[in-house]
Amino acid sequence: MKITKIQENLLSLQRSIDSGTAEQREAVRNIIEAVRKDGDTALKKLTEKFDGAVLDSLLVSPEEIEEAYSLLQPDLLETIREAAQNIRDFHSRQKRESWYYERPDGTMLGQKVTPLDSVGVYVPGGTAAYPSSVLMNVIPAQTAGVERIVIVSPPDSNGKLPAGVLAAAAELGITEIYKVGGAQAVAALAYGTASIKKTDKIMGPGNIYVALAKREVFGTVDIDMIAGPSEIVVLADETAFPNEAAADLLSQAEHDANSSSILVTPSLELAEKVRDEVLRQLETLPRKEIAQKSIENHGHIYVAETFEKCIEVVNVLAPEHLEILADNPEGWLDAIKHAGAIFLGRYSSEPVGDYFAGPNHVLPTNGTARFSSPLTVDDFMKKSSVISYSRQALENNGAKIAAFARLEGLEAHARAIEERLKEGGK
Known part of the structure; x- marks a missing residue:
């Protein structure tokens, strides 16, 4: 990791958003069109082509879920249940209720x-299994009251999904789980097929093809965000x-070769020691190759003159995860303007939030x-304005409303009000 002393041009530190290559965008459009057509x-x-799995049925069977339970250690299953309870407890505090009030003239607003009626949750596959993605996406949807929740995830070459993913879904009562991933899964959720009915919103992270597919179908359906590394x-x-x-x-470098890991500190001595520790710890990581590429390409150490200057750097970076490892970390909280999740103190390591504490780990990136x-219960709900105007209120304000409409050149708007104000109107 290179140690860089911070210069004045802080904006140069911002990470650019990967919008994919022209070839990737074209490939995604072709996949979406194929799913819409066939x-x-x-x-x-496409599952056979990209995942090497030949499937008779896309839907996960009850037998596969039973098998997943048999493969999972009881203590791990209990950990999933406890994490789910923590996540549910946190998100239950976010739920909003409808509200109404009346004015003295009889108007109710x-x-x-x-x-939402239905939500599709994309759970990544590939180099790792992510039961935590199941918990973090499904639980706030259930808390909001979404009736239909669908999970899609790419299978391995044997046509199987990870046991942890299936068990986590089953623990939450989700049985509509499909063995399909990539841009093709996003297309199915957006447009529907014979097996997979369309959904109203698509959630969950994935690779660049998943991200581009979500961007492509946005407008036909809603999406949570375009998640980067x-x-x-x-x-x-x-x-x-x-x-x-x-x-x-x-802990972040091992996710993906494009993940970003940055230390910001006023201490050159600490910077050098952390750099050396990263290189030492890399040697024994099972995912060393991935982590090493991440550190080499996107790992940085920035040294600023003061801690206050370090905070300026953080606010420019606007990171997904921010840890404050400092004396009295709570005292700096108000100075942080931009971060997806903030972890205070040495015992609040980022994986605490990834898996167990309760707040959502689906966070803004790039x-x-x-x-x-971050993802909240609000993301699974929509709001409708309610207006019940009284006769008295329309008489009091009708002329003003008609005048406003004519100011915008919309005569029919004005007449719609005035028809109700004519003498003898009912």
Whole structure:
């Protein structure tokens, strides 16, 4: 990891958003069109092509779920249940209710809050299994009251999904689980096939093809976000333990070769020790090859003159995950303007939030924490404005409304009000 002393041009630190190559975008459009045209047939052909699995049925069977339970250690199953309870407890506090109020003239106004009818959850496959993605996407949807929740995930070459993913889904009562991934799964959720009915919103992270497919179908359905590679910023002063900071940086580097791991500190001594620790710990990581590429390509150590200057750097980076490993970390919380999740102190390592604490681990990436938020129950609900105007209110305000309409050149709008105000009107 290169150690860089911070210069004045902080904006140069921002990470660019990967919008894919022209070839990738064209491939995604072709996949989507194939699924729209040929439905399940296209899904099976594409699953064989990309995942090496020949499937008779896309739907996970009850027998496969039973098998998953038999493969999972009882203590791991209990951990999944406890994590689910923590996540449910946190998200239950986010739920909004409809509200209404009346004015003295008899007008009733309000907001009706309604859960979405259906949601599709994409659970990544490939180099790792992600039962935590099941919990983090499904539980807030259930808390919101979504009736139909569908899971899609790419199978291995034997046509199987990871036992942890299936068990986590079953623990939450989800039985509509399909063995299909990639852009083809996104297309199925957006447009529907004979086996997979379309959904209203698509959630969950994936590779660049999944991200591009979500962008392509947005508007036909809603999506949560265009998720980029995982990222962490560790903001540390001289009190931080180098081995712990290094371990936290590597916790994101092992996700993906494009993941970003950054240390920001005013201490050159700490910077050098963390750099050395990262290289030492890399040697024994099972996912060393992935983590090493991530550290080489996207790992950085920035040294600033003061801790206050370090915070400026953090707010420019607007990271997905931010750890504050410093004396009195709570005292710096108000100074942080942009971060998806903030972890305070040495015992709040990022994996605590990934798996167990309760807040959602679906977070804005690529600096989008400047204007967006973690996944919440609100993302699975929609709101309708409610207006019930009284006769008295229309008489009091009708002329003003008609005048406003004519100001915009919309005569029919004005007449729609005035028809109700004519003498003898009922």
